[in-house]
Amino acid sequence: MSGMSQTAEELNEENREVILRMAGSGDDLSKPRDIDFSIVFADRSYAEEFTSGLRQLGYRTSTKESDVAPGLPWDVTVVKHMLPVCEAITEFELFLQAKASPLGGRNDGWG
Numbered sequence: 001m002s003g004m005s006q007t008a009e010e011l012n013e014e015n016r017e018v019i020l021r022m023a024g025s026g027d028d029l030s031k032p033r034d035i036d037f038s039i040v041f042a043d044r045s046y047a048e049e050f051t052s053g054l055r056q057l058g059y060r061t062s063t064k065e066s067d068v069a070p071g072l073p074w075d076v077t078v079v080k081h082m083l084p085v086c087e088a089i090t091e092f093e094l095f096l097q098a099k100a101s102p103l104g105g106r107n108d109g110w111g
Contacts (some may be wrong), residue, residue: 006107011090018110019086032083037092038108039100040072046103047074053099054078069108076105 006014023029041047044063051061060079068075078096082088093107100106 008090008094011093012086015086015089015093015110019084019089022084027084029084032081034079034081035084035089035110037078037080037096037110038068039076039078039096039105040066040069040108041074041076041100041103041105042072043104044074046105047076050100050103050105051076069106072106072108075108 019029039050041050044065047063051063054061062077064075064077065073066075067073080092082092089110093110097107
């Protein structure tokens with residue numbers, strides 16, 4: 001879903017569209033839930049360094065090899081329990097991107 005390094009405005013627009021689709025399909029957006037954020041890396045050691053840092057902050061994470069993003073085979077999932085609110089999702093994506101960028105990682109959407 002997310003490109004290289006998107007602005008808050010671009011992320012907000014994408015996230016708003018996803019949340020509107022969720023609402024349109026009957027999802028109760030007033031209930032907090034676990035949301036999985038995907039961050040992809042080219043290098044396993046960088047993915048593991050990113051994962052370790054987020055675990056120290058108290059987040060649940062998992063790392064797996066996947067083919068979702070060409071050239072970025074290491075897919076890290078970060079779980080955050082939250083309301084599906086556009087601005088909060090965008091804020092967390094920007095936080096993750098700031099942590100991932102120095103390690104060559106990038107956001108690859110949420111669900």
